[in-house]
Amino acid sequence: MSAQAPSTTTIGTGRIGDSPARPDGILKVTGEFAYASDLWMEDMIWGVTLRSPHPHARIRSVDIGPALATPGVYAVLLADDVPGRNAFGLEHDDQPVLADGVVRYQGEPVALVAADHPEIARQAAKRVVVDYEPLPRVTDGRRALDPDAPTVHPDGNLVRHLKIRKGDPEVTAPVVVELDFEVGMQDQAFLGPESGLAVPAEDGGVDLYVATQWLHVDQRQICQALGMPLEKVRLSLSGVGGAFGGREDLSMHVHACLLALHTGKPVKMVYNREESFFGHVHRHPAYLHYEYGADEDGRLVYGRANIVFDGGAYASSTAAVVGNGGTMGLGPYRFPNVHVDCFGVYTNNPPCGAMRGFGCVQAAFAHEAMMDELADRIGVDRLAIRQLNGMTEGDQNITGQVIDSAAPVAELLRIVHDLPLPPAATGELDLRSLPGGVSNTTHGESVVRGIGYAVTYKNVGFSEGFDDYSTARVRLETVAGEPLVTVHTAAAEVGQGLVTIEQQICRTELGVDRVVVHPKDTSVGSGGSTSASRQTYVTGGAVKAACEAVRRLVLERAAVSVGQAADSLRLEGGKVVSLGGEVVAGLADVLGDQPVEETVEWRHRPTQPVDPETGQGNAHVQYAFSAHRAVVDVDTELGLVKVVALDTAQDVGRALNPAAVVGQIHGGSAQGMGLALM
Amino acid sequence: MRITTTVNGERREVDDVWEGESLLYVLRERMGLPGSKNACEQGECGSCTVMLDGVPVCACLVAAGQAEGREVVTVEGLADPDALHPVQTAFVDAGAVQCGFCTPGLVVAAADLLQRSPRPSDPEIREALAGNLCRCTGYEKILDAVRLAADRMAGAEVAR
Numbered sequence: 001m002s003a004q005a006p007s008t009t010t011i012g013t014g015r016i017g018d019s020p021a022r023p024d025g026i027l028k029v030t031g032e033f034a035y036a037s038d039l040w041m042e043d044m045i046w047g048v049t050l051r052s053p054h055p056h057a058r059i060r061s062v063d064i065g066p067a068l069a070t071p072g073v074y075a076v077l078l079a080d081d082v083p084g085r086n087a088f089g090l091e092h093d094d095q096p097v098l099a100d101g102v103v104r105y106q107g108e109p110v111a112l113v114a115a116d117h118p119e120i121a122r123q124a125a126k127r128v129v130v131d132y133e134p135l136p137r138v139t140d141g142r143r144a145l146d147p148d149a150p151t152v153h154p155d156g157n158l159v160r161h162l163k164i165r166k167g168d169p170e171v172t173a174p175v176v177v178e179l180d181f182e183v184g185m186q187d188q189a190f191l192g193p194e195s196g197l198a199v200p201a202e203d204g205g206v207d208l209y210v211a212t213q214w215l216h217v218d219q220r221q222i223c224q225a226l227g228m229p230l231e232k233v234r235l236s237l238s239g240v241g242g243a244f245g246g247r248e249d250l251s252m253h254v255h256a257c258l259l260a261l262h263t264g265k266p267v268k269m270v271y272n273r274e275e276s277f278f279g280h281v282h283r284h285p286a287y288l289h290y291e292y293g294a295d296e297d298g299r300l301v302y303g304r305a306n307i308v309f310d311g312g313a314y315a316s317s318t319a320a321v322v323g324n325g326g327t328m329g330l331g332p333y334r335f336p337n338v339h340v341d342c343f344g345v346y347t348n349n350p351p352c353g354a355m356r357g358f359g360c361v362q363a364a365f366a367h368e369a370m371m372d373e374l375a376d377r378i379g380v381d382r383l384a385i386r387q388l389n390g391m392t393e394g395d396q397n398i399t400g401q402v403i404d405s406a407a408p409v410a411e412l413l414r415i416v417h418d419l420p421l422p423p424a425a426t427g428e429l430d431l432r433s434l435p436g437g438v439s440n441t442t443h444g445e446s447v448v449r450g451i452g453y454a455v456t457y458k459n460v461g462f463s464e465g466f467d468d469y470s471t472a473r474v475r476l477e478t479v480a481g482e483p484l485v486t487v488h489t490a491a492a493e494v495g496q497g498l499v500t501i502e503q504q505i506c507r508t509e510l511g512v513d514r515v516v517v518h519p520k521d522t523s524v525g526s527g528g529s530t531s532a533s534r535q536t537y538v539t540g541g542a543v544k545a546a547c548e549a550v551r552r553l554v555l556e557r558a559a560v561s562v563g564q565a566a567d568s569l570r571l572e573g574g575k576v577v578s579l580g581g582e583v584v585a586g587l588a589d590v591l592g593d594q595p596v597e598e599t600v601e602w603r604h605r606p607t608q609p610v611d612p613e614t615g616q617g618n619a620h621v622q623y624a625f626s627a628h629r630a631v632v633d634v635d636t637e638l639g640l641v642k643v644v645a646l647d648t649a650q651d652v653g654r655a656l657n658p659a660a661v662v663g664q665i666h667g668g669s670a671q672g673m674g675l676a677l678m
Numbered sequence: 679m680r681i682t683t684t685v686n687g688e689r690r691e692v693d694d695v696w697e698g699e700s701l702l703y704v705l706r707e708r709m710g711l712p713g714s715k716n717a718c719e720q721g722e723c724g725s726c727t728v729m730l731d732g733v734p735v736c737a738c739l740v741a742a743g744q745a746e747g748r749e750v751v752t753v754e755g756l757a758d759p760d761a762l763h764p765v766q767t768a769f770v771d772a773g774a775v776q777c778g779f780c781t782p783g784l785v786v787a788a789a790d791l792l793q794r795s796p797r798p799s800d801p802e803i804r805e806a807l808a809g810n811l812c813r814c815t816g817y818e819k820i821l822d823a824v825r826l827a828a829d830r831m832a833g834a835e836v837a838r
Contacts, residue, residue, distance in 0.1 A: 025770040028778030029762065029785055031713020031753035038712035119698060191717040191725060191779035191813050241717070241779030242813050273718040432801055495777025495814050659773045663815060667776065670816030 014500075015508040019659035022500050023517060024493075035239035036195035036211035037270045044197065044266040045074055047259045048121040049252070050111040050128050051278055052103035055139065055348040056150065057132040059101055059110070066127040067113060072120040074263045076128060077112040081258060084227030088250050090217065090353070094153060095314040097225045097254045103132070104152055104313035105350050107278030114259040114267055137348040141310030142287050144345035152313055152346035159311050159344035160319040162326040164398055164615030167337030173293025173301035177374045181290070183362040186283035186675045188355050192241015194279050195270040198256035205232030206257045211240040213247040215490045216526035225254045226261070230522075233257070237520035243494035244671070245354030246280040248531055249316050281316045281353030283675075284309040284344075286325070286362035290370050293337075298378050298385040302337035303330040303398070307363065309344045309352070316353030318344040323464050325359030327399050327610065327619050331367035332409050332457040333389040338398045340615065354531055356671055360458045365676075368454040383453050387413055390455065391625075400616040403623065408651050409455055412627035415649035416453065422631055422645045424449070435633055435640035446637040449644070455627045459620035461534045465609040468534070468621075469601050471525030472542035473518075474550050476510060476587075477595035483574050483587040485510055487546075488518035491527030491539035497660040498535045502543050504656060509547030511571035512587065525601060533624065536656060542602035549598035558590045626650040628669070646673055683745045685709060686755025701745045702726045702737035705752060713753040713782050717811070724810035727783035728752045734790045736809075753782035756789060764834070765789045768827035769820075776814035784810045788824050796835075797828055 014020025027033035064076040079086055079100035086100055087093040099110045111128045115121035136150040143149050144157040151157060196210035205228060212218050215235045223233050240247070252269040259267040271279050287308045293301040307325055311318035326342030357364075375385040390409025396402055425433070429444045436442055462468035473488040485506045493499045503515040520527075527539050551571055558576045559566035562584050569576055569584060576585040610617040631645040648669055655661045681704065682691045692708045702719070705711045705728070715725035719738045726737040729751040737752075756763045765788045768774075775781050784807060791798055791806040798806065803824050812820060 019773070021770055022775060024778070025775050026762070026766075028775050028781050029753075029766040029769045030757060031711075031782045033778055034712075035715070035779065037716055038706070040707070040710070040712075117696065119696060189813055190777070191715070191723060191811065192777065193716065240777060241715075242777040244813070270716065272716075273720060273722075430801070432805075495779075497776065663773050663776060663819060666816030666818045667814045668816075671813075 013507070013513065014504055016504050016656050018504065019657050020500060020504065022497060023503060024499060033239050035192050035241050036209065037193060039197040039209055039238060039268060041197065041199065041266040044268050045114050045116050045263065046118040046121050047112055047114045047252070047256055047267045047269040048118065048125050049109045049255060049275065050113065050125040052099060052106060052108040052110055054103055054132050054134055055106045056135040056137040057103050058135055059099060059103065060131040060133055062111065063129040064111065066129065067124040070115070070120065070124040070127060072117060073113060073115045073124045074265065075112070075114045075259055076124070077258055077262060081262065082225055084225045086225065088221040088225055088254065089315055090249060090317050091319050092315040093221070093224065095351070105348055107350060108313070109255065112255050112259055114263055139348055141285060141308045141345050141347055144310070144347050145343065152348060157346040159315050159346060160322045162322050162342040162615060163613060164326055164338055164340040165613070166335070166398055166400065166616065167302070169339060171293065171302050171337045174296055175294045175374070175378055176291065177370060177377055178291040179370060179373060181288040181366040181369065183286045183365055185285045185352070186355060187277060188242070188244035188246035188280065190242030190244055190246055193271040193273065193276045194251040196238070196252055196256050197266055197268045198260035199266045200260045200264050203232065205234070206260055207234045207236070208253060208257055209236050209238045210253055211238055211247060213243050213492050213494060213531055214529040215492065215520065215522050217529065218250060218253055219522050221250055222254050222257060226257060235522045237492055240492060240494040243530065244356045245358065245531060247494070248354045248529060249281050251279045278350065281351045283355035284311060284318070284321055284352040284359070284362065286310070288362065288366040290366050292370050292374055294374055294378065296378065298375065298380045298388055300333060300335050300389045302339070303335045304339045305329050305341070305366070307340070307342040309342070309359070309362070310347050310349055311344045312347055312349040312351035314351040316351050318352065320463070321353070321359035323359070323619065324459065325363050326615065327397070328360050328457060328459065329363040329367070330398055331364065332391045332407065332455055332625055334391060334395055335398055340398065356668060357458065358532065360456060361672065361675065364454065364456040368456070383413055383417060386453065386455055399610055399619050401618045401620065405622060406651055407623070408625060409627070412625060412649040412651065413453060413455060416627050416629040416647050419629065419647050433642065435635040435642040436638065437642070441638055441640060442635050447633050447635050449631065449633050452630045452632070453627065455625070457623045457625045459532065459622070460537060460624055461532055461604050461621040462529070463607050463620045465607055467603070468528060468538060469603040470527045470539040470542040471599065471601050472539065472546040473524050473597065473599040474506065474543065474546035475595055475597040476512065476550050476554060476591065478588040478591045478593070481588055482514060483512045483591060485512050485515045486518050487515060487543055488524045489527045489539050489543065490520050490522060490524050491535050492520060492530040494530050496530070496535070496664060497657060498530070498539065500660060501536050501540055501656055505540055505543045506547055509544055510551060512574055524599070538602065538604060540656065541604070542600055545602045546598050546600040549600055550596050553596045553598070554587070554590060558585055561585065561590060624651060641677065643673060643677070679743065681742055681746055683747065684749045685711065686751055695742050697743065699742045700738050701728070701740040701742050701750070704742040705737060711752055711754050715779055715782055717779055722811065723780070723783070724787060725780050725783040727786045727810065729786065729790065734787055753786055756785065763789055764831050765792065765823070765827045768823040768830065772819050772823035772826050774815060774819040774823035780810060780812040784812065784820060788827065791824070792828055792831060796832060798824070
């Protein structure tokens with residue numbers, strides 16, 4: 001069987017600050033890298049999901065008889081077949097594994113079918129007879145808290161209300177701008193669909209090979225649904241075809257395990273693209289009402305905002321998205337007086353949760369449009385008004401947190417402003433480069449060029465008091481006469497390049513070139529989530545700490561054998577050397593046949609929950625700042641646009657792998673551009 | 679039904695194929711060649727691109743029966759036994775691979791482009807790869823990779 005993603009090894013240099021090749025790069029260009037949808041076992045069968053066609057309905061009855069009678073079908077399962085608690089969720093376990101009496105969104109899983117061919121399973125699923133009674137629905141986030149709105153859950157439609165209050169609530173200003181904004185739903189659309197293989201185990205448990213962003217939080221939720229202890233449900237990360245937040249929540253995980261345990265056979269589930277859109281959370285649609293007051297020079301006096309995030313039918317990470325959207329809702333600017341209300345609500349829309357930017361993106365659309373409007377109203381330059389009000393190190397944000405590291409808003413804007421502009425279109429025009437492109441909608445008449453600037457900031461790591469840690473196990477041993485490092489974490493590699501970073505840190509800390517990245521699984525402690533831009537920092541921190549612990553032991557061992565103090569020795573080039581660089585012993589000799597292994601948990605500095613009445617507090621660990629400049633041609637008759645250039649400057653701190661950082665910025669910018677244009 | 683095709687230079691025969699199966703399904707699930715990817719299965723993303731009688735196609739849109747008696751080359755058949763295809767090497771070197779799910783399709787499409795047009799212009803590269811979606815890279819490094827492969831292949835040509 002080929003269920004486990006291969007462990008990967010790279011020989012050569014590639015330390016911190018270098019940009020070595022990915023250890024999985026060759027496997028990926030040759031088609032040999034095993035993604036979750038590539039898994040295969042000799043006697044495996046296929047699982048499919050039957051989903052609700054209604055956004056809100058009561059289930060009067062379900063008849064599985066015709067489906068179960070289909071030749072080739074092994075099982076048809078309903079809510080009653082969930083042995084543990086039929087509920088999961090990242091923050092609140094409010095989402096059923098299979099709908100129990102009611103469906104709350106179109107696409108909610110109702111039944112599972114396993115068969116020996118995926119098409120037979122799909123056909124059989126159509127033979128499950130569900131009698132629905134449609135119920136009144138709420139599908140507009142702005143109406144969800146109305147007294148007469150249909151309730152999605154018994155406790156009402158409010159997921160979270162975050163209040164931020166700062167300064168004088170009655171303050172006025174000579175210039176006032178007030179606008180409304182709306183941001184639609186966006187999908188992560190990672191290319192590798194939700195997939196996995198669940199294999200029933202001899203101990204009565206199950207092994208799940210799956211594409212995810214956080215193995216241990218999946219494991220906890222699966223165990224609750226299966227009614228099994230942690231040790232009976234083991235997860236391994238298979239190849240992940242992108243994530244962008246869409247794999248933070250469970251999709252087919254419990255379903256495949258249920259079918260495997262029920263049939264005693266390995267069960268593979270692979271969503272197609274349509275099901276993938278139903279099968280994961282999306283970026284929240286948002287409705288934003290903003291009012292800014294400023295003095296006549298453009299200096300901000302106050303910011304007021306009312307923001308509603310439509311969380312859809314289940315909470316997922318809505319409360320944390322509200323946390324981000326509210327606390328960073330007014331952007332990286334100094335506001336002496338603040339009044340923000342940020343709501344997350346339930347509706348009968350598809351559930352929304354994590355997607356790249358996580359609440360900051362919707363707010364950025366509003367706060368940057370507000371800055372443009374304010375500049376135009378006062379008659380000052382749009383860039384200058386941002387530089388005038390932009391945060392600098394030592395400023396407070398709207399929750400009263402002091403930004404105690406670089407906050408280079410004005411500098412980032414200056415950098416993008418000073419970049420060369422693309423040349424103006426002259427002479428013979430290439431239709432492909434005009435708005436509308438090969439559709440031949442214009443030959444350049446009525447096309448004008450605009451330039452826009454925007455800045456934003458976003459937290460790095462989990463916030464508001466979350467115990468955000470990662471675990472790393474590092475082993476140093478002699479293999480075939482040479483020192484070899486094995487680094488084992490459960491932190492998910494989803495394409496971003498964490499496996500490369502883990503190798504770079506080990507090489508740098510232990511002075512050993514050969515580093516094997518152990519397959520990611522739950523046999524080591526949690527690595528935390530691959531989200532919030534946190535893995536390089538937090539799992540990277542854990543790997544570094546584990547290396548330091550290993551190094552300490554190795555140098556103590558070397559100190560005894562060479563008769564020098566451990567603190568006068570270091571590791572370099574596979575040797576134990578003196579501080580001056582003189583070789584004292586071979587590392588392989590010091591290690592002999594006794595490996596050194598250490599496992600370490602690492603945490604970033606703690607954050608705090610914000611005050612429930614004022615929203616004040618040190619909610620976030622640290623921030624990343626960015627500025628963009630977009631050059632856009634617009635056909636003013638048709639409204640078609642062509643992005644001619646999108647430039648960005650971002651404060652990334654120290655780039656551990658500059659090429660990978662650039663790759664992330666390219667990809668993130670393209671996804672942001674997609675939201676802006678589509 | 680039984681299907682007989684040549685895949686990556688090797689004659690392959692598979693039995694019990696259901697008429698509704700795509701070439702992609704047969705490659706992935708019946709021939710043990712999962713390199714061609716199943717990202718959309720509706721001809722939008724190009725991640726399943728293979729060569730069918732020398733022409734790039736979306737394997738998800740080709741009924742398995744249509745491949746009967748024909749020649750298929752997948753990403754697994756692109757490299758020589760002892761060396762990667764220059765496009766494969768360039769994708770690794772240029773940093774054009776992140777999650778990699780689009781990569782097999784892009785590598786096959788780019789190799790086809792460079793065979794037809796060894797020194798493509800940027801608009802030509804964009805057009806040739808317009809049927810291949812990537813969600814990670816923003817495409818910049820993919821364009822870099824194709825230019826790099828073209829340069830290296832032209833260099834190798836001159837050196838010969």
